[in-house]
Each structure stands twice: as C-alpha cells, then as structure tokens.
Amino acid sequence: MSMPTTIPQPVERENYLNKEYGVWSWLLTTDHKRIALLYLVSITFFFFVGGFFALLMRLELLTPAGDLVQADTYNKLFTMHGMIMVFFFLIPSIPAVLGNFLVPLMVGARDLAFPRINLLSWYLYIIGGVMMMHCMLTGGVDTGWTFYAPFSTNFTNTKIVEAGLAIFVAGFSSILTGLNFVVTIHRMRAPGMTWSRLPLFIWAHYATSIIQLLGTPVIAVTIVLVAAERALHLGIFDPKLGGDPVLFQHLFWFYSHPAVYIMILPAMGVVTEIIACFSRKRIFGYSFVAFSSIAIAVFGFLVWAHHMFVAGISIYSALVFSFLSYAVAVPSAIKVFNWTATLYKGSIHYDAPMLYAFGFLGLFTMGGLTGLFLAALGINVHVTDTYFIVAHFHYIMVGGAVMGYLGGMHFWWPKISGRLYPEGWARLAALIVFIGFNLTFFPQFLLGYMGMPRRYYDYSHMPEFQVLNVLSTAGATVLGVGYLLPMVYFLWSMRYGKPASDNPWNAAGLEWKTASPPPTFNFDEEPVVTWEAYNYEELDAPHKREVPVAR
Amino acid sequence: MPDSTLVGLHHEEQHHPELLHHFAEPQQQRDAASLGMWVFLATEVMFFGGLFCAYLIYRRWYFGDFGAASKTLNATLGATNTAVLICSSLTVVLAVWAAKTARRTLLLVSLGITLLLGLAFLGIKGVEYKDKFVEHHVPGASFSFDKVPLPGHPGQYANPRHAQIFFSLYFIMTGLHALHMIIGLGLFLWLLIMAWKGRFTPEYNTPVEIGGLYWHFVDIIWIYLFPLLYLIDRHP
Numbered sequence: 069m070s071m072p073t074t075i076p077q078p079v080e081r082e083n084y085l086n087k088e089y090g091v092w093s094w095l096l097t098t099d100h101k102r103i104a105l106l107y108l109v110s111i112t113f114f115f116f117v118g119g120f121f122a123l124l125m126r127l128e129l130l131t132p133a134g135d136l137v138q139a140d141t142y143n144k145l146f147t148m149h150g151m152i153m154v155f156f157f158l159i160p161s162i163p164a165v166l167g168n169f170l171v172p173l174m175v176g177a178r179d180l181a182f183p184r185i186n187l188l189s190w191y192l193y194i195i196g197g198v199m200m201m202h203c204m205l206t207g208g209v210d211t212g213w214t215f216y217a218p219f220s221t222n223f224t225n226t227k228i229v230e231a232g233l234a235i236f237v238a239g240f241s242s243i244l245t246g247l248n249f250v251v252t253i254h255r256m257r258a259p260g261m262t263w264s265r266l267p268l269f270i271w272a273h274y275a276t277s278i279i280q281l282l283g284t285p286v287i288a289v290t291i292v293l294v295a296a297e298r299a300l301h302l303g304i305f306d307p308k309l310g311g312d313p314v315l316f317q318h319l320f321w322f323y324s325h326p327a328v329y330i331m332i333l334p335a336m337g338v339v340t341e342i343i344a345c346f347s348r349k350r351i352f353g354y355s356f357v358a359f360s361s362i363a364i365a366v367f368g369f370l371v372w373a374h375h376m377f378v379a380g381i382s383i384y385s386a387l388v389f390s391f392l393s394y395a396v397a398v399p400s401a402i403k404v405f406n407w408t409a410t411l412y413k414g415s416i417h418y419d420a421p422m423l424y425a426f427g428f429l430g431l432f433t434m435g436g437l438t439g440l441f442l443a444a445l446g447i448n449v450h451v452t453d454t455y456f457i458v459a460h461f462h463y464i465m466v467g468g469a470v471m472g473y474l475g476g477m478h479f480w481w482p483k484i485s486g487r488l489y490p491e492g493w494a495r496l497a498a499l500i501v502f503i504g505f506n507l508t509f510f511p512q513f514l515l516g517y518m519g520m521p522r523r524y525y526d527y528s529h530m531p532e533f534q535v536l537n538v539l540s541t542a543g544a545t546v547l548g549v550g551y552l553l554p555m556v557y558f559l560w561s562m563r564y565g566k567p568a569s570d571n572p573w574n575a576a577g578l579e580w581k582t583a584s585p586p587p588t589f590n591f592d593e594e595p596v597v598t599w600e601a602y603n604y605e606e607l608d609a610p611h612k613r614e615v616p617v618a619r
Numbered sequence: 620m621p622d623s624t625l626v627g628l629h630h631e632e633q634h635h636p637e638l639l640h641h642f643a644e645p646q647q648q649r650d651a652a653s654l655g656m657w658v659f660l661a662t663e664v665m666f667f668g669g670l671f672c673a674y675l676i677y678r679r680w681y682f683g684d685f686g687a688a689s690k691t692l693n694a695t696l697g698a699t700n701t702a703v704l705i706c707s708s709l710t711v712v713l714a715v716w717a718a719k720t721a722r723r724t725l726l727l728v729s730l731g732i733t734l735l736l737g738l739a740f741l742g743i744k745g746v747e748y749k750d751k752f753v754e755h756h757v758p759g760a761s762f763s764f765d766k767v768p769l770p771g772h773p774g775q776y777a778n779p780r781h782a783q784i785f786f787s788l789y790f791i792m793t794g795l796h797a798l799h800m801i802i803g804l805g806l807f808l809w810l811l812i813m814a815w816k817g818r819f820t821p822e823y824n825t826p827v828e829i830g831g832l833y834w835h836f837v838d839i840i841w842i843y844l845f846p847l848l849y850l851i852d853r854h855p
Contacts (some may be wrong), residue, residue, distance in 0.1 A: 100687035111712055166825070177641065178640065179640075179641035180641075181641075181651040181655065182651075183639075183641065183654060187757070206761060219710075230836075243662055247655060247659060247662075250653050250654075250658050251651050251655045251658065253645060254652075254654055255651040256641075256642075256647070256651070281658060281661060281662050281665075282661065282662065282665050283665070284662070285662045285663065285665040285666035285668075285669070286665050286666070286668065288666060289666050289667070289669040289670055289795075290669060292791065293669075293670075293673070293791065296787070296791060300758055300785035300787075301758075301759065301760075302758045302783065302784070303783055303787065304673065304677075304784060304785055305786055309679075309780045309783065309784070310778070310780045310781045310784060311784060312676065312680075314679075315676060317671060319669050319672070319673075321670075390636065424748070456622040503723050527815045535710075544710050589640070589641070
C-alpha cells in the first residue's frame with residue numbers, strides 16, 4: 069500500500085532498518101540498534117502481561133469482599149505482577165532499549181564493545197522470560213516477588229525453583245548489558261569525547277551498570293541457595309535447623325534495593341537530556357549531576373536493611389541504615405535542584421517528551437519525599453506492609469521510571485524509527501498517564517496511612533476503605549488507556565508518520581548528528597568531538613545553527 | 620551510492636584479519652576484551668561474596684561445630700589440590716608468555732598441562748565428594764554427624780544440624796568452584812584447538828590472555844576456600 073508521504077523520497081537512504089529484511093536478519097543481528105528493538109518488543113509484551121495482573125488485582129479490590137478471585141489466586145497475581153514488572157520490564161526497560169540504542173551513538177562508536185554478547189543477553193532474557201511464562205501458566209508462585217524464606221524454602225508448594233531460575237537467567241542478561249556498557253563507555257568513545265563531554269544519559273547508564281554488575285550476582289547466588297535449600301532442606305535459612313531467615317532478607321535486599329536504582333537512574337538520565345533540550349540551555353551543574361549518579365550507585369549499596377526494620381535486626385544497625393537512607397536522598401535532591409535550575413530562565417517548549425519529564429519531576433519528588441518518611445524508624449514501623457509502601461514505590465517505579473521511559477521513547481522515536489509521532493495525541497497521552505497515575509496511587513498513600521495492609525484480597529472488615537479503593541481502580545483504567553495510546557500511535561507512525569529529519573528537536577548530542585534512522589555502523593565518518601555537552605547556546609545562535617563535525 | 624559510505628569501506632581494508640569491524644585499531648580491541656574480563660571477574664567476586672558472607676556468619680555462630688565438621692575433611696587431598704592449582708597458574712602464565720613471544724610448542728604444551736592439572740583437580744575433588752558420600756556427610760535425608768567431639772569442649776558433641784550447615788556451604792561453595800573449573804576447562808580446550816590451528820600470534824593473543832585471567836581468578840577463589848573449609852581447626 070503506497071502512501072503520499074513516502075513519495076517525496078524516491079531513494080531512501082540505506083539505514084539499519086532497511087539494510088536487510090527477514091526474520092533471521094533480526095534474530096541473528098549483532099547491531100545494537102536492532103537488538104534494542106528486539107528488547108522493545110519483548111519488554112512491551114511483558115509490560116502488558118504484568119499490567120493485566122495489576123488490573124485483575126484492582127478489579128478484585130473494587131469491592132471489600134473477596135469475590136472476583138480466591139485468596140490463592142490473589143497471592144499469585146501480586147507475585148507474578150511483581151516478578152514480571154521488576155525483572156522482565158523495569159530492569160531491562162530503559163537500559164536495554166534506549167541504552168542499547170543510544171550508548172554507542174552518544175559516545176560516537178560503531179557498536180557496543182561486544183555485539184555478540186549483546187545479542188546473547190537478549191536470548192538469555194527471552195529464555196528467562198519463557199521460563200517465567202511457563203512457570204506462570206502451570207501454576208505460578210504465591211510468595212510475593214520477595215520470596216522470603218522460610219515460606220519459600222519450606223512451606224509453599226508453588227513453583228519457586230522454576231521462577232528463581234527464570235530470574236537467575238534474566239539476571240545474567242542484565243549483567244551482560246551492564247558489562248557491555250561499562251566497557252563501551254571506557255574504551256569506545258570517539259576522539260574528543262572526554263568524560264566531561266559525555267551526555268549525562270551516559271553517566272546515568274554508567275552508574276546503572278555498576279549496580280547491575282555488582283548487585284545481580286548476589287541475587288543469583290541467593291537463588292542458588294534457595295533452590296538448594298528447597299531441594300535438600302539444608303537448613304541455611306531454616307530457623308528449625310539452626311539457619312537464619314534474616315540472612316535471606318539481607319542477601320535479597322542487597323541486590324533488590326540497589327535494583328530500584330537500576331530502574332530510576334536511567335530515567336534520570338533520560339529526563340536530564342529532555343530538560344536540557346526543551347529548555348534550550350546547558351544543564352545546570354553538569355558535574356554535580358554526573359557525580360550524583362555515581363553517588364546514588366555507591367550509597368544505594370549501603371541502605372538495604374531499611375527494608376528490614378521490623379525483621380528483628382539490631383536497633384543500632386537500624387539507626388545506621390536509617391541515617392544512610394537519608395543520606396542517599398542528598399544526591400537525588402541534587403539532581404532535582406539542578407533540573408529545576410536548568411528550567412529557570414530557559415525557553416521552555418511543551419512538547420510531549422517535556423510533559424513526561426515534568427511528570428517525572430513531580431512524581432519522583434513525591435516518591436522520594438515519602439521515601440524519607442519510610443527511612444524514619446518510627447513512621448516505618450507504623451506503615452510497614454501497608455499500602456503506603458505500595459504507593460511509595462509505585463511513585464518511584466511507575467511515576468519515575470515509566471514516565472522517564474515513555475518520555476525517552478517519545479524524544480528518540482524520530483531517531484529510532486525515522487518518523488515523527490503525532491504530537492497532539494502524544495500530549496494527550498502524557499496528560500492521561502499523569503492523571504491516571506495520580507488517581508491510582510495517591511489514594512493508596514491515604515489507605516496505607518489509615519492502616520490498610522498490602523497483599524490483602526478482602527477488606528470486608530473495613531468497608532470504609534472502599535471509596536479510596538474505587539478511586540484507585542478507576543485511576544488504573546485511565547492509566548491503562550494512557551499506556552495503550554502511545555503503543556497505538558507509535559505503531560501507526562511507523563507507516564504513516566511524517567519522515568523525521570536528522571535532528572527534529574535541534575538537540576545537542578552525537579546521536580542527532582547522524583541520519584534518522586542511523587546507518588548500520590551509526591556514522592558515515594568517525595565523529596570528532598570539539599564541543600562541550602549541551603551547547604544549546606551555540607546551537608540556537610542565529611549565525612550558525614549546526615556545529616560542524618571537525619575532521 | 621553516495622560517496623560518504625565509501626569512506627568506511629576504504630578504512631576497513633587495512634584491518635588486521637582478527638580486528639572486528641567496530642574497533643578502530645587492535646589496541647582498542649585488546650583493551651576492551653581485557654577490561655571486559657576484569658569487569659566480569661568483579662561480578663564473580665560478588666557472586667562468591669554472598670556465600671563467603673553466609674559462611675562468616677555461621678562460622679561465628681557455630682564456631683565449634685564448624686571446627687568439628689571441618690576436621691572431617693581430608694586436608695591432605697585439599698592441600699594436594701591447592702598445589703595442583705598453583706602449578707596450573709604457572710603453566711597459564713607460561714602459555715600467555717609463549718603466545719606473546721610466538722613459541723608455539725611451549726604454548727601447546729602449557730595449555731595441555733593446564734588442562735591435565737584442571738582434570739586432576741576435578742578428579743581429586745571427586746574422590747573427596749565420594750568419601751563424604753560414604754561417611755553420610757552429604758546434607759539431606761541421609762545426613763548423619765553423631766557423637767563427633769566438639770573441639771575445646773571435652774565430653775561435648777557437635778550439633779549435627781549446625782554441622783549440616785557447614786557441609787551445605789562446603790558443597791555449594793566447592794560445587795560452584797568446580798563448575799567454574801569445568802567452564803575453564805572448556806575454555807582452555809578451545810584455546811588449545813585455536814593454538815593448534817596457529818591462530819595466536821604476537822599481534823593477536825587476547826583470548827589466551829583473558830582466558831588466563833579467568834583461570835587465575837578461579838584459582839584465587841580456591842586459595843580462599845581451602846583454609847576456610849579445611850584448615851580452621853587444625854593444630855600441630
């Protein structure tokens with residue numbers, strides 16, 4: 069079917085999308101851009117699977133009685149929702165899609181350092197994903213995504229080992245992505261691309277990779293211990309046999325707390341790029357933003373026991389972990405202040421990516437500030453295992469990470485697809501997501517503070533909670549519409565969208581200096597960088613709109 | 620076809636045959652591979668780190684029981700295996716040197732001896748596992764550790780449950796170490812085949828070098844495992 073939009077360009081330039089066709093040219097590709105698209109399709113699938121479980125849970129909570137599903141099913145719903153969203157959507161979302169696509173382009177490389185390992189990481193992800201789907205379809209797991217011992221090791225008769233192995237395999241995929249990024253950022257930068265000229269997206273991904281590399285192996289070995297314990301009743305986590313279940317929690321959260329920063333740091337990187345571009349200003353305090361990413365990665369490893377204040381840890385270690393949890397707020401706040409200062413006196417454009425970035429700013433700040441409530445020992449004990457916690461981490465993971473992901477998808481969509489998305493629809497979707505999100509999760513703060521526990525499928529003893537639960541469920545459907553819309557118009561724009569120029573936003577950054585979509589080896593000539601990052605003053609100067617690529 | 624795409628082609632023609640398309644020069648490719656292996660080894664440190672952490676906690680909790688359980692391990696075989704691995708590290712270093720200085724025979728012999736030493740290690744480990752199996756020291760339903768005296772407490776016996784935790788950690792730690800040895804053997808077999816085909820030259824020997832890094836790392840893990848598991852309660 070031929071469309072008028074395709075006629076003005078009779079000879080389409082060769083790029084990574086049209087170079088080869090056919091299934092094998094995708095399944096055996098080592099091109100980081102194609103692998104990014106493979107990841108895009110797979111994580112979108114898992115996002116909707118996980119979202120489906122969330123919707124079922126919200127429907128169950130519409131009425132106080134446990135009427136839509138039984139308790140066992142409900143336990144499996146929140147477990148599979150958590151496992152899929154954490155390990156198969158959020159952790160790979162921005163790094164494996166946008167990071168994979170953009171890291172080589174942004175540093176001026178022809179590919180990631182190890183292209184075949186990059187493809188291997190996608191296959192590991194798929195193997196883990198298939199195992200997880202199989203586990204889910206043949207019974208699932210009911211322990212919560214945290215699979216605490218000794219319930220997971222001695223009592224539940226659901227498929228812990230299979231789910232654990234799925235996460236183990238997906239974890240290796242995450243490690244390999246991080247390894248590729250670290251080596252690429254160290255060794256593959258184009259001439260002139262010094263560390264202080266790197267986009268802050270790269271700094272954020274560097275920090276993320278450090279966490280992926282040093283955190284993920286710990287959850288891997290924890291899963292090995294759980295599987296062995298379950299198979300042979302070793303007693304490592306079983307208090308009856310002299311083991312320590314709290315040790316499991318320490319090992320689990322040693323990874324799973326930093327994992328939150330695997331989700332949020334890349335989103336921070338995305339938002340930094342968007343805010344600089346749509347304020348037409350150099351980012352305020354470049355080095356502070358860069359090093360706050362590293363600081364978050366380092367501090368992030370030292371706060372894990374704040375998940376365990378009621379697990380019987382010593383009050384002295386609780387005090388230390390409480391203090392350190394406050395400390396990790398400092399680099400996060402540095403970022404928020406620097407973004408705000410960048411906006412100040414900027415010439416702000418309200419395009420869709422910027423709307424998502426604004427959404428991120430507000431929601432991440434909410435999530436972060438309620439995180440400070442939780443770092444306080446007294447309040448923590450009061451709201452542990454209530455909907456306050458649920459609301460808090462969804463403000464970070466959905467309000468923060470997913471808003472960042474969607475903002476980034478809109479910002480770089482012209483580069484990825486070579487087409488423009490429909491701006492009006494995109495702004496509408498951003499608005500719907502923001503409203504739907506707040507409607508879903510703000511009532512949960514109130515519910516939690518009033519004492520509604522998480523993971524309950526029946527609250528008929530407290531019918532006064534229903535109003536807020538109905539609001540939350542209504543919000544979830546609005547949010548669902550907000551998430552479906554971008555998928556629809558992105559797919560539509562791939563065929564009918566207007567062809568994008570090389571740099572539709574007139575943005576700084578090497579990725580905008582090559583064609584849209586880029587050729588297979590990214591740049592026709594090896595770029596040499598002679599300018600500083602975010603040189604928007606120069607880009608917008610009337611006498612020269614484009615800084616020449618020096619040879 | 621526009622001229623600009625030809626620039627890249629011209630650039631590629633002068634490449635060394637082993638230089639992959641996305642690297643500018645062999646030095647960059649070498650550095651990337653070496654850094655990649657070091658970063659991977661950092662993840663391996665964390666992987667074993669979780670186990671060492673569990674070991675340290677339970678060793679402190681069940682000090683005497685761990686001592687008693689440790690004493691039942693065969694320190695002679697453990698020491699022999701330590702010696703075997705240290706020798707294999709020497710042959711790996713020789714192999715790297717031989718690859719860099721184009722000494723083909725030495726390269727083949729060193730890689731071969733490394734393989735044999737690795738197999739010897741696994742064989743000895745197998746004998747030890749068999750002994751533990753015969754003694755009912757494998758954790759699980761048939762585990763038994765009755766009436767083993769507690770070191771330093773005359774007349775008292777070790778708690779079998781706590782000893783079982785020691786043996787659980789023993790099998791998981793040495794088992795994962797052995798798995799790494801098996802992967803290393805596969806790696807070195809591949810290196811031997813490549814060396815036999817004459818693929819390694821003074822200009823291109825990165826696989827030998829990073830394979831060697833991996834092998835040394837697996838050795839070092841054992842250097843920590845040996846005293847922690849075998850020697851914690853040995854007195855002259």
